[in-house]
Structure formats: C-alpha cells, structure tokens
Amino acid sequence: MDNLTTRQQRILSLIIHEYIRTAEPIGSNRLVSEYNLDLSSATVRNEMAYLTEAGFLRQPHTSAGRIPTEEGYRYFVGNLMRNTTLSEDARRTISHQFYQSRNDISNWMHLAASILANQSKVASLVTPPHPEQVRFKHLELISTHNTQILSVLVLEGGEIHQSVLTMNLPVSQEDLSITSNRLSELFLAKNHIEIEKIQGEFSELEHSIKDWVISEMKQTESLTAGEVILDGLTNVLSEPEFVESDEARRALKLIEERTLLQELISRSILKEPTNGVQVLIGGEGTWNELKQMSIILAKYGQPGVVTGTLGVFGPIRMSYGHSISIVRFLSSLLSDFVAEQW
Amino acid sequence: MDNLTTRQQRILSLIIHEYIRTAEPIGSNRLVSEYNLDLSSATVRNEMAYLTEAGFLRQPHTSAGRIPTEEGYRYFVGNLMRNTTLSEDARRTISHQFYQSRNDISNWMHLAASILANQSKVASLVTPPHPEQVRFKHLELISTHNTQILSVLVLEGGEIHQSVLTMNLPVSQEDLSITSNRLSELFLAKNHIEIEKIQGEFSELEHSIKDWVISEMKQTESLTAGEVILDGLTNVLSEPEFVESDEARRALKLIEERTLLQELISRSILKEPTNGVQVLIGGEGTWNELKQMSIILAKYGQPGVVTGTLGVFGPIRMSYGHSISIVRFLSSLLSDFVAEQW
DNA sequence: TTTTAGCACTCTCGTTATTAGAGTGCTAAA
DNA sequence: TTTAGCACTCTAATAACGAGAGTGCTAAAA
Known part of the structure; x- marks a missing residue:
C-alpha cells in the first residue's frame, strides 16, 4: 500500500x-x-x-x-516534500525586524504573528511564552489611592502580573515597601505550594498579598496558553474554498473563537513532534470541523523553562514545504530570543 | 433637501x-x-x-x-434611528463576565472585543487604555543574569513597561536596588521632558537606565494606540457582500493590517463625537477603500487621564441601532472599570 | 512486459435563448 | 392627493446545447 x-x-x-x-x-x-x-x-x-x-x-x-x-x-x-529553506535575505530581514522591537513581549508576539501570516500567505497563531515551572522572583507594591494598591508580581522567567487590590483600610507607601521587601525575601525562588506552607506571623495586609500571589501563580501554572494571537485571517478567507463553502467559513469561525484551538494546541503539543514541527492535516480524523483545514504548529522557547506555541493554519491545500520552513525558522528565532533574555 | x-x-x-x-x-x-x-x-x-x-x-x-x-x-x-437599549439581562451578564476577569488588562481587552463581536454580529476592535499624559511613577530593577537587568517601569495610571537591558559589566542586585530607589525618588511624578532636564551626577548605570526610561516614556506618549485587538472578523466575512465582492474582502484585509485603522482612530477621535459614539459610514468620502464598510467608534476611560478606543465594524448594511447601543454600553462599562482601578 | 495510440464514453461548464416575475414611471380617474 | 391601471424594462432562473477536458479500456508498438 x-x-x-x-x-x-x-x-x-x-x-x-x-x-x-x-x-x-x-x-x-x-x-x-x-x-x-x-x-x-x-x-x-x-x-x-x-x-x-x-x-x-x-x-x-x-x-x-x-x-x-x-x-x-x-x-x-x-x-x-523537499525541505525548502528560507532565503538568506528573507531570514536577515526578519531577524532585523525582531531585534528592533526586542524589548516588549506583546510587541514581538504580534510581530511574529504578522510575519508568519505575511510570509506563508495563510493565517497564523502565536501564544505567549509561558513558564513551565512557576517560581516567585519579586514583588512590588505601589499605592495609588487611599485603599488601592497596584501590585506587581515578577515570576522567574520574567513574566509579570499586575493587579489593583483594594484593602479595607488605607495603607502608606512606607508600609507597602516594608511589606514587599519582607515578602520578596520570604518567597524568593519558591513555587506556590512552598509559599503556602511557609510558617510565621503575617499581618492582615501581608496575608491579603500572599493570597493574591498564590492565586496568580496557581492560575499561571494551570493555564496552558491563555491568550492566542491570530493574524492573517483574511489571507485564508480569500482562498476559493472559503469563498465558496459555508462549511469552510464555519471552520474558520470556530478557530477564531479560540476554544478549539487551545484544545488542539494542548493536545498536539504533547506528542513530541518530528523535528520540532507538527503538521495536522484535515483534522486528522479527530476534529471533524477541520476537515478542510491544515494546521502547522511548533513550540518555541526553552523546554522545561518557558515555552510558547506558534504556527500557521489554512486550507488543506496549502504550501506545506514553504509554510513549514517559515514556522521552523520563526520558532528557532524566537527560541534564541527567549534564551537570550531569560 | x-x-x-x-x-x-x-x-x-x-x-x-x-x-x-x-x-x-x-x-x-x-x-x-x-x-x-x-x-x-x-x-x-x-x-x-x-x-x-x-x-x-x-x-x-x-x-x-x-x-x-x-x-x-x-x-x-x-x-x-430609535435608540435601542440592551436588555437588563444582557447587561447584567456582560458586567458579570467583566468582574470575573477584572484584574488582567490584556484579559479584559480580549473579553471586550469578544463581547462586542458576539453581540453585534460584526467585527470588533479594542485598543488598550492609554495614558494621555505620561508621568513617572516607579522603577524597579531586577538582576537576571550577569549583565542582564529586568527593568520594570510603572507610569502614573498604572501602565507597566518591561525590558531586559544588557550592561557592559555585571551589576549586583544590591546596586540595582540602590539605583532604582534613587531614580524613583528623583523622577517621581515627572514627565520625560522634566526628567531630561534633571541636573546632577549620574553613574554609568544610572545613565543607561535614565535613557531607557526617557525613551520608553517618549514612545508611550507618541503612540496613540499601539496594539489594536480585533475579533469577529469571520462574522463579517460571511456576509454576502464579502462573499461576493473581492473589493470588500480587500477592505477587510486592509483593516486587519491595522495601519489604516490606526490612522482612522487617531483622526476620528479628534472631533468629539455626538453623545460619545462616532459613526463612520462608507468611509465618509475620505477613505475610498472603505466604501462598503461602516465603523462605529467610542472612547472609553477617563478623559485627560487614560483613554482607549473600542468599536465595531462591518458592512455598510449593518444594524446601526443595535451596534451603537452595544458600543455605548461597553464604553461606559469599561470607563467605570478604568475609573475604579485608577 | 510495459508503454502508448486510439477511441468511445461521461460529465462539467460556459453560452445562448427564453421566460416569469418583480419593479418602475406615467396617466387618468377617484 | 391618492391610487388603479398599464406599458415597459430588466434580472434572474431555467432549459437546451455543445465544446472541452477528462476517463478507462483495448489493442498495437516498443
């Protein structure tokens, strides 16, 4: 056969x-x-x-x-499929664009999505880099109003969470500084379970902050890929299959709604892909709604530390060689990037 | 006439x-x-x-x-147009969803976009809340590797910028703490011009940090609406005008590319809109590419402090009454939200 | 044994012709 | 001022038709 x-x-x-x-x-x-x-x-x-x-x-x-x-x-x-590689030229241009906006995470995620979409001529997705083991790095508390505190939690790996917390009583910036210093020291390099176990006296303020820290860390750990950034939907949309078939449009709609995509990412990322890139063709028998679509995914980041997912998706009739090489290139570029920063 | x-x-x-x-x-x-x-x-x-x-x-x-x-x-x-209002029921549901994810900015922006798209049955856009006058609030420096510093800049209004800076020489966490304290105190409540004017001795480290702070603040101030979050593109895409006409699809593509959208937002937001919502019908003679589309925009936030833009866009043949009422409701909801937090 | 020329057959798709139907504007009567 | 009536226009649906692209099979050629 x-x-x-x-x-x-x-x-x-x-x-x-x-x-x-x-x-x-x-x-x-x-x-x-x-x-x-x-x-x-x-x-x-x-x-x-x-x-x-x-x-x-x-x-x-x-x-x-x-x-x-x-x-x-x-x-x-x-x-x-013969393995195409991107032209040296294209690679340089792309790298260059990245180094320009290297500082801001959200910035380069969008950039990555945009490059993927433009180069592949299909639609793209990028999820944020996500710490695989969530550990405390630093805490900062800044008073804004009377009872309101802007709390900034930095995790190992550099991920930042901010919230505005409301206390029962007004707190001075001085108290806040003391609290943040004390807790930062206590929690350093611990994960949320270890923080939970810490013995000792906590003031009411400290207690609230500690609870918040734990809940943020828990949430971060549980969530595989919160946000998914999409780009280039209109590329796909002007392909004949999507212009003609209602079913194909429904599939695209389903993807835009993210839930299917998240399931798909978390499931398919489990089986370690062949040479880093995973290709899902026509829903692979599992996802009936995606009969007419193919999805190419790759992880990026540092395995075991921080990882994210990126990829492209489009009609099953897509240029696999080209798309795969772009996804692979961007995945390694972002990995270097992440490695350099963390 | x-x-x-x-x-x-x-x-x-x-x-x-x-x-x-x-x-x-x-x-x-x-x-x-x-x-x-x-x-x-x-x-x-x-x-x-x-x-x-x-x-x-x-x-x-x-x-x-x-x-x-x-x-x-x-x-x-x-x-x-008769002014429709959302049902009490719908409004409660929406508010509820918001209060659930109230902490994370990026989270509720996406939520807003998704609600707008689902309720209006057309596509939606949301820009992040953006400080209108950028003033320094707080600086935090955290050492990651030898020469690498994770720098976190908090602006008045609570907006956070982070970067990884690389120094020529290794720096200790202690030095960093001293530096961040000193600079935080010096820069407090100043805008980037005032910071630039500060006289005094700066170490090499301090100088680098100061430059970074200024450039971040400048950038923040110049940029009207960096990111634009889109949702519900597929809603629009299945409307007959977009299925049939190539031109309409091109318009949608143009919007997905954001540049036109940003120009449009910054221009149209200038003329203060009637009762808070601005309706652009068929490109208003200015944007030829948008002949077949209409866009409904509203500001949200606190005028003069932090503001963002949200809205919906779709075929010119769209349900204006309904869409406008949703945009208006979400704009006021987000404004309350922002007011509560800042 | 493998390849190919030849041929009968099938099915789509574009073209043309035809027509039903929805819509219009105008006139004259109500 | 409104409306019934009517002649006229144009689209869009339907049918009929033929060209063209494709197939599978058979038998001859290599």
Whole structure:
C-alpha cells in the first residue's frame, strides 16, 4: 500500500504541487504538458488509477481530474516534500525586524504573528511564552489611592502580573515597601505550594498579598496558553474554498473563537513532534470541523523553562514545504530570543 | 433637501430596515405587503422617487428596487434611528463576565472585543487604555543574569513597561536596588521632558537606565494606540457582500493590517463625537477603500487621564441601532472599570 | 512486459435563448 | 392627493446545447 514507485511518487508530488497552485482538479493531459513529462498521458492515467486505488487521490466526479486526499497530503508531507529553506535575505530581514522591537513581549508576539501570516500567505497563531515551572522572583507594591494598591508580581522567567487590590483600610507607601521587601525575601525562588506552607506571623495586609500571589501563580501554572494571537485571517478567507463553502467559513469561525484551538494546541503539543514541527492535516480524523483545514504548529522557547506555541493554519491545500520552513525558522528565532533574555 | 415629511422618513426607515435584514433591493409592492402599510404601492413609489431624487436611495438598475445610499444611512443614523437599549439581562451578564476577569488588562481587552463581536454580529476592535499624559511613577530593577537587568517601569495610571537591558559589566542586585530607589525618588511624578532636564551626577548605570526610561516614556506618549485587538472578523466575512465582492474582502484585509485603522482612530477621535459614539459610514468620502464598510467608534476611560478606543465594524448594511447601543454600553462599562482601578 | 495510440464514453461548464416575475414611471380617474 | 391601471424594462432562473477536458479500456508498438 505504502510502497509507491519513484514514478508514482513523482506524479503524486506534481499533482499536489499543481493543485496547490490552481485549486482545480488535475487531469493527465494537463499534467504531462504542464511539466513536460517524458511520459504519455495514458501512462500517467494508469498511475493515477493506482494512486486513486491506494487512497492518495480522488475524483470529484467521474471524468474529472484528480485531487489529493488527506492521505495523499500526509504521504506527501511525510515522504516526498523537499525541505525548502528560507532565503538568506528573507531570514536577515526578519531577524532585523525582531531585534528592533526586542524589548516588549506583546510587541514581538504580534510581530511574529504578522510575519508568519505575511510570509506563508495563510493565517497564523502565536501564544505567549509561558513558564513551565512557576517560581516567585519579586514583588512590588505601589499605592495609588487611599485603599488601592497596584501590585506587581515578577515570576522567574520574567513574566509579570499586575493587579489593583483594594484593602479595607488605607495603607502608606512606607508600609507597602516594608511589606514587599519582607515578602520578596520570604518567597524568593519558591513555587506556590512552598509559599503556602511557609510558617510565621503575617499581618492582615501581608496575608491579603500572599493570597493574591498564590492565586496568580496557581492560575499561571494551570493555564496552558491563555491568550492566542491570530493574524492573517483574511489571507485564508480569500482562498476559493472559503469563498465558496459555508462549511469552510464555519471552520474558520470556530478557530477564531479560540476554544478549539487551545484544545488542539494542548493536545498536539504533547506528542513530541518530528523535528520540532507538527503538521495536522484535515483534522486528522479527530476534529471533524477541520476537515478542510491544515494546521502547522511548533513550540518555541526553552523546554522545561518557558515555552510558547506558534504556527500557521489554512486550507488543506496549502504550501506545506514553504509554510513549514517559515514556522521552523520563526520558532528557532524566537527560541534564541527567549534564551537570550531569560 | 433635508426636510422629509414624516411619511418619507417612515418609508426610508422601513427600506433601510428591510434592506439590512435581507440584503436585497426593496420594491414598493414588497414594502407595502411586508409591513401592511396603509398606502398603495403607487404612493410609495412616488415617495421613493422623491427620496431617490434627494439622494437617500438609489437603484442598482432601472426596474429594480431601491437600496439606501451612504447619505441615506447617514440621515437614518442622524435623525431616524430609535435608540435601542440592551436588555437588563444582557447587561447584567456582560458586567458579570467583566468582574470575573477584572484584574488582567490584556484579559479584559480580549473579553471586550469578544463581547462586542458576539453581540453585534460584526467585527470588533479594542485598543488598550492609554495614558494621555505620561508621568513617572516607579522603577524597579531586577538582576537576571550577569549583565542582564529586568527593568520594570510603572507610569502614573498604572501602565507597566518591561525590558531586559544588557550592561557592559555585571551589576549586583544590591546596586540595582540602590539605583532604582534613587531614580524613583528623583523622577517621581515627572514627565520625560522634566526628567531630561534633571541636573546632577549620574553613574554609568544610572545613565543607561535614565535613557531607557526617557525613551520608553517618549514612545508611550507618541503612540496613540499601539496594539489594536480585533475579533469577529469571520462574522463579517460571511456576509454576502464579502462573499461576493473581492473589493470588500480587500477592505477587510486592509483593516486587519491595522495601519489604516490606526490612522482612522487617531483622526476620528479628534472631533468629539455626538453623545460619545462616532459613526463612520462608507468611509465618509475620505477613505475610498472603505466604501462598503461602516465603523462605529467610542472612547472609553477617563478623559485627560487614560483613554482607549473600542468599536465595531462591518458592512455598510449593518444594524446601526443595535451596534451603537452595544458600543455605548461597553464604553461606559469599561470607563467605570478604568475609573475604579485608577 | 510495459508503454502508448486510439477511441468511445461521461460529465462539467460556459453560452445562448427564453421566460416569469418583480419593479418602475406615467396617466387618468377617484 | 391618492391610487388603479398599464406599458415597459430588466434580472434572474431555467432549459437546451455543445465544446472541452477528462476517463478507462483495448489493442498495437516498443
């Protein structure tokens, strides 16, 4: 079943290539003339018949050309795809853009999403870098009004949480400084369980702050990927499948709503992907709603310390080689970035 | 030109209402039967002819029904629209959702965008609350590696900036604490110009930090609305005008790219809007690319202190009454929110 | 044994013709 | 001032049709 001859592989590749380009069913004559094959259309027809039998191609109707099945794409990605790399030029441009906005996290996440979308011509997603083990680094308390405190919690890895807390009684900035110093020292490098266990006297103020710190840390730890930044939806949207089919549009809507995406990220990121990039084609039988879409995901960051996810998604008829190389490049770029900063 | 009789206004309203519902040109017979008018179709025809003459309606072709012109929508929004309010129920639900995620800014911005999109059934945008006068509040320096410093700058209003700075030489946490205390005291409540003017001795470390603080503050002040959060693009995308017309899709793409949007926000927010909500219909003659779209914007926050922008956008054929009431409600909700926190 | 030329057959899609129906504007009567 | 009536216009749906692209199969060629 899976042992195709070189010629069959070649033909499958060409069909996929041409179909990605044109979104039209590919016939034998057309293939031969388009690519100047040293074969007659009849021979190609025979091979096509075999590939159809084997489940890699299908016909929308008798007497139409062939289009790849999910299985066909999968075989292609798994066995036939040649590994494209980005041009040195493109890579330099991208790196440069990053180094310009290196400081602000939210900034470069959006930048990453935008680059992914523009380069791949499909839609992109990026989740924030997320600490895998959440440990306390520093606490800062700043009085704003009478009873209001702006609390800033810095975690190991540099993630920052801020909240405005309201106390029962007014507190002076001096008290706040003392409190934050004391707690910072006590909590240093501990995770939330260890903080919970700390024995000792706590004032009412300290107690409130401690509770807040613990709840923030817990929340951070539980949440796999809170926010998901999307970009380039309109790229996908002007593809013929999405213009024509209501179903495809519904799939896109589902993705925009994030819930499916989050499930998908957390599930698929578990099985460690082949060479860093994971390709989900047509929902992989599990997600029926995504029959017409493919998703390419990669982790970035430092395994075990901080990691995030990024990727692209678009019609199942997408340019895998190109998309994968972009995702891979950006994932390694961001990883370097994160490593440099943390 | 602008003084329509009550009957003409009524007919214009009905046509707009029906057109928004069906996206089809509206004929006289249909209007009479659909709304059980106490008029003959001939009379309605006469009025339609007048409204067409006056520029409020147009015919896609002779012997077709009428559709509203931009001018027609504008007259409707300005004079005829009845002010709908959200149901008490809906309002409670929304408030509730907000109070749940009240702490995290980025969190409730996304929430706001999502609520706007879901309620209005079109696309939405939200910009972060942005201080109008940028003043220094507090500085925190935390050592991460040898030469790397995590710097956290808190501005009046509570906005937080963080960066990782790299020094030439290693610095101890102790030195950093001293530096941050000294600078915090010196810079307190000053804007970037005043900070620049401060006389006195600065160590090399202090100098670097000072430069960074100034550049962050400058940047914050110049940037009207850095990030723009979008949601609900797919709502718009399944409207017939966007399915059918390439031009409309291009407009949406342009919006997703943000640059046009930012220009639009900064320009339109200047002229203080009528009762807080500004409605841009069909690009208002200025933005040709947006001929088929309408945008509803409102500020939120505390004027003069921190403000952001939120709104919805969709096909020019959108349900203005409903959308405006949602935008207005969310703007006041977020304003309360911001007021409570700052 | 493999490849290919040839051919009959199938199905889509674009074109053209036709028509039903919805809509209009105008005139004249109510 | 309103409306019934009517001739006229234009679209959009439907049907009929043929070109074209594609297929699978058979038999001959390599």
